Amino acid sequence: MERGSGGRGAGGRGADRLPFAAIVYNPTKVDLRRLRPLVEKVEAERGWAPSLWAETTVADPGEAASAQLLAHVPTPSVLIAVGGDGTVSAVAQALVSRTSQSSQRLQGAGASVSRDGAVEHPAPALPAGEQVTAPDTRELSVGVPLGILPAGTTNLFARALGLPLRSHKKALLAAFSDTVRTVDVGRVDARLESGATLSRAFMVMAGMGVDAQMVVNTSARGKSALGWTGYIAAIVGSFVTNRRFDLSYTLDGDALAAAPAHTIVVGNAGVLPAGIRMIPGARIDDGLLDVVVLRPSGFAQWTHALGWFVRTNTPALPRRAAGRAAADGSAPVVSAAVTHSRATTVSWSAGPAQDFEIDGEHLGRVTSADAHIEPAALRVRGSVAP
Numbered sequence: 001m002e003r004g005s006g007g008r009g010a011g012g013r014g015a016d017r018l019p020f021a022a023i024v025y026n027p028t029k030v031d032l033r034r035l036r037p038l039v040e041k042v043e044a045e046r047g048w049a050p051s052l053w054a055e056t057t058v059a060d061p062g063e064a065a066s067a068q069l070l071a072h073v074p075t076p077s078v079l080i081a082v083g084g085d086g087t088v089s090a091v092a093q094a095l096v097s098r099t100s101q102s103s104q105r106l107q108g109a110g111a112s113v114s115r116d117g118a119v120e121h122p123a124p125a126l127p128a129g130e131q132v133t134a135p136d137t138r139e140l141s142v143g144v145p146l147g148i149l150p151a152g153t154t155n156l157f158a159r160a161l162g163l164p165l166r167s168h169k170k171a172l173l174a175a176f177s178d179t180v181r182t183v184d185v186g187r188v189d190a191r192l193e194s195g196a197t198l199s200r201a202f203m204v205m206a207g208m209g210v211d212a213q214m215v216v217n218t219s220a221r222g223k224s225a226l227g228w229t230g231y232i233a234a235i236v237g238s239f240v241t242n243r244r245f246d247l248s249y250t251l252d253g254d255a256l257a258a259a260p261a262h263t264i265v266v267g268n269a270g271v272l273p274a275g276i277r278m279i280p281g282a283r284i285d286d287g288l289l290d291v292v293v294l295r296p297s298g299f300a301q302w303t304h305a306l307g308w309f310v311r312t313n314t315p316a317l318p319r320r321a322a323g324r325a326a327a328d329g330s331a332p333v334v335s336a337a338v339t340h341s342r343a344t345t346v347s348w349s350a351g352p353a354q355d356f357e358i359d360g361e362h363l364g365r366v367t368s369a370d371a372h373i374e375p376a377a378l379r380v381r382g383s384v385a386p
Contacts, residue, residue: 001052001054001072003050019049020049020077021048021052021079021176022053022054022069022072022076022078023039023051023052023053023054024056024066024080024081024082024083024087024091025053025055025082025087026055026056026061026062026083026086029084035168038168038169042176056090060090061089062083062086062090063090063091067097077144077145078145079091079094080146080148081146081149082149083151083152085152085154085156085359085361086359086361089201089359089361092201092203092378093201095144095146095378096201096378097201143378144379145180145379146378146380146381147172147176148163148171148174148175148382149171149175150163150165151168156203156269156359157203157204160269161183161383162384163382171382173382174381174382175381176381177382181383182377184285184287184378185202185373185377185378186201186203186266186267186289186373187199187200187201187202187374188200188201188202188206188358188369189369189370189371190366191367191368192365192366192367193353193364193366193367198363198364200363202268203268203359205268205270205359206266206267206356206357206371207263207265207266207357208264208354208357208366209265209354210262210263212354212356213355244297245350246258246350247260247261247293247348247350249264249291249349250347253345256339260297261294264293264348264350265291265292267279267291268282268284268289270290270329278292279292280340281329285376287344287373287375288343288344288373289342289346290342291340291341291342291343291346292338292340293338293339294337295339296336296337296338301336304335305337308326308335311323311326312328326340344372345371346370347368347370347371348368348369350366353365356369
């Protein structure tokens with residue numbers, strides 16, 4: 001961890017009263033020689049103290065570095081992830097874990113945390129003559145906001161938040177802005193084929209089937225050379241080679257009919273590059289998970305599934321109200337080929353074990369998983385998406 005250079009009283013008492021950022025950057029995604037001067041310029045424009053910096057490594061994609069920065073006293077005003085979806089997910093994971101721990105400590109002491117991250121303490125009943133001690137400001141810093149400078153291939157979470165994607169300067173201005181909103185975070189506990197359990201937060205989506213195979217089939221070379229269009233061949237290949245597996249799942253404790261399926265995707269957001277909607281109508285702050293199950297069998301059902309996907313990604317929605325509601329995600333979809341539902345908790349099991357992905361990262365082969373939504377678990381600076 002290092003403090004950025006600058007002559008604005010770095011480390012002094014005056015600087016400590018100013019807001020400052022903590023930045024976790026992936027050195028393989030950005031040129032630090034160009035990024036530092038840009039950050040210093042934005043700091044000066046906004047009147048912020050010099051930032052703290054830490055870089056990711058192969059062993060630590062950002063979660064440990066973030067935890068170290070968050071332990072700084074005073075607490076940073078924003079934690080900025082500079083990199084792709086993997087870096088953003090790791091930094092957000094650290095923020096969500098810290099917020100959850102702080103909330104538990106505060107609520108155990110009788111405090112409550114509101115949706116905007118503010119902490120409310122009840123007036124204690126004190127014996128006569130006893131003085132009230134001011135709470136530790138470190139305990140009040142629940143919900144340090146996340147900032148994002150997108151520098152990856154797909155930048156799915158930044159897209160869902162409506163953050164600038166093409167300009168580092170605009171992305172930094174958003175991260176240093178006064179605009180703060182709260183968004184939901186998904187949580188999943190997955191049983192790996194080895195018998196181990198994997199527990200992770202997810203910002204965008206998690207699933208098995210076509211989406212996971214797309215991640216497995218996408219080469220790093222294709223992504224580097226072609227950007228997000230490098231996923232196209234992988235998408236086609238995933239549909240061609242994907243095989244159905246036995247799937248059983250429950251939504252909010254209600255079991256649905258078990259049947260072979262090609263894909264199950266659990267999403268907090270549903271937008272892919274180029275505005276492609278994997279999950280229509282998914283909102284990142286509605287307190288719900290969107291669950292899409294694909295199980296077409298035969299030409300007619302594949303045609304139906306493809307038609308549903310095309311309609312959800314076409315500006316000209318169907319004329320009929322039912323078709324329009326299905327296409328924009330405002331109503332559930334239940335058919336032999338496609339099921340789109342919403343719930344706060346989802347549990348599923350698959351046989352045999354299937355490739356599993358979270359936010360575009362392949363995490364191995366999984367036999368079962370439990371997921372739930374944590375409403376308003378993360379604060380974000382600069383988001384303008386609805």
